[in-house]
Amino acid sequence: MKIDGRDYRSVWVDADDHWSVHILDQTKLPWSLEVLRLTTRDAAAHAIRSMQTRGAPVIGAVAAYGLCLALREDASTEAMERDADLLNATRPTAINLRWALDRMLTRLRNTPASERVAVAYHEAALIADEDAAQNAAIGRHGLPLIEAAVRPGRRVNVLTHCNAGWLATVDWGTALSPIYTAFNAGIDLHVWVDETRPRNQGAALTAWELGKHGVPHTVVADNAGGHLMQHGEVDLVIVGADRVTRTGDAANKIGTYLKALAARDNNVPFWVAMPSTTIDWTVSDGVAEIPIEERSETEVTEMTGRMADGTIATMRVISAGSPAANPAFDVTPARLLTGLITERGRCPASAEGLLGLFPERR
Numbered sequence: 001m002k003i004d005g006r007d008y009r010s011v012w013v014d015a016d017d018h019w020s021v022h023i024l025d026q027t028k029l030p031w032s033l034e035v036l037r038l039t040t041r042d043a044a045a046h047a048i049r050s051m052q053t054r055g056a057p058v059i060g061a062v063a064a065y066g067l068c069l070a071l072r073e074d075a076s077t078e079a080m081e082r083d084a085d086l087l088n089a090t091r092p093t094a095i096n097l098r099w100a101l102d103r104m105l106t107r108l109r110n111t112p113a114s115e116r117v118a119v120a121y122h123e124a125a126l127i128a129d130e131d132a133a134q135n136a137a138i139g140r141h142g143l144p145l146i147e148a149a150v151r152p153g154r155r156v157n158v159l160t161h162c163n164a165g166w167l168a169t170v171d172w173g174t175a176l177s178p179i180y181t182a183f184n185a186g187i188d189l190h191v192w193v194d195e196t197r198p199r200n201q202g203a204a205l206t207a208w209e210l211g212k213h214g215v216p217h218t219v220v221a222d223n224a225g226g227h228l229m230q231h232g233e234v235d236l237v238i239v240g241a242d243r244v245t246r247t248g249d250a251a252n253k254i255g256t257y258l259k260a261l262a263a264r265d266n267n268v269p270f271w272v273a274m275p276s277t278t279i280d281w282t283v284s285d286g287v288a289e290i291p292i293e294e295r296s297e298t299e300v301t302e303m304t305g306r307m308a309d310g311t312i313a314t315m316r317v318i319s320a321g322s323p324a325a326n327p328a329f330d331v332t333p334a335r336l337l338t339g340l341i342t343e344r345g346r347c348p349a350s351a352e353g354l355l356g357l358f359p360e361r362r
């Protein structure tokens with residue numbers, strides 16, 4: 001996507017050395033646009049763990065490139081398996097991480113060690129390019145949902161939670177892809193952006209992305225969504241996902257489940273947008289089976305922002321001495337979803353719905 005007229009992806013290989021990996025440091029947005037150059041496996045692992053790069057599809061792509069960086073140091077089978085395990089352990093919920101590393105290992109295990117680096121970079125590039133293409137397709141398949149909400153004389157209001165934009169993927173985004181596609185098609189739309197405590201991916205990243213693309217939007221407190229729905233201010237909700245079960249349960253940023261309950265109570269369509277790389281075909285009961293990442297309590301007790309004098313500061317926002325809990329995701333049961341938007345089209349959030357789009361999984 002574009003930043004001030006210049007095309008960017010969220011991860012790319014250095015055009016000069018053809019091996020180091022660049023990412024946008026998402027912990028510095030929206031205050032500054034900083035590119036990080038990753039040169040080691042550990043730098044890639046840290047980038048994922050610390051959320052310098054975050055979002056299910058892009059952490060899969062960065063992990064794939066992290067394995068490339070590891071193979072440059074040691075392409076032996078023992079080291080390759082160890083390094084893939086280390087990268088896979090960086091975050092537990094998004095299935096794209098394991099999917100990408102499993103795909104890399106499948107491609108590399110039968111490749112001579114002397115050829116692994118070149119083959120690995122080629123496979124990682126395919127993963128990245130495929131993600132961008134899949135997310136563009138999600139935009140095309142989600143567009144009719146926004147078109148159906150067009151009414152004479154009023155804008156379409158879409159609510160989204162967290163950041164499932166191009167920053168969270170290699171390009172286009174998932175939940176935001178239909179929004180960009182509709183905006184580019186000239187549809188008069190507006191986006192309610194959930195701030196998404198505690199990491200504020202909505203306030204810091206989605207608002208920044210939409211602003212750079214010129215998409216009208218308003219940041220709201222996470223707790224405002226139900227009120228907006230009660231007063232007819234939300235035509236549909238589109239969110240991303242970190243793991244979708246074979247039955248259509250969807251793990252996504254904490255707070256998604258509560259938004260889905262409010263949407264159901266107000267008859268507001270609630271869609272999950274995700275590429276098929278986010279589907280975990282091995283699990284059926286999302287609440288029981290999807291591991292939920294517990295992150296540091298400091299993400300709840302502290303906030304980072306820009307002071308009046310322009311300096312960036314982090315401060316405590318919770319009563320001193322009070323502990324905090326920080327589950328980073330929750331699972332929305334399929335019964336609360338209107339449907340799923342994938343690169344192959346839309347379907348009900350159900351086993352049959354997904355198998356209708358992915359019959360090879362029967």
Ligand SMILES: CSC[C@H]1O[C@H](OP(=O)(O)O)[C@H](O)[C@@H]1O
Pocket residue numbers: 054055056057161162163164165168169173174175201239240241242252253254328
């Ligand atoms: C397009 S996947 C985006 C998905 O990932 C986010 O999690 P995190 O920011 O912790 O990586 C969030 O759940 C988004 O919906």
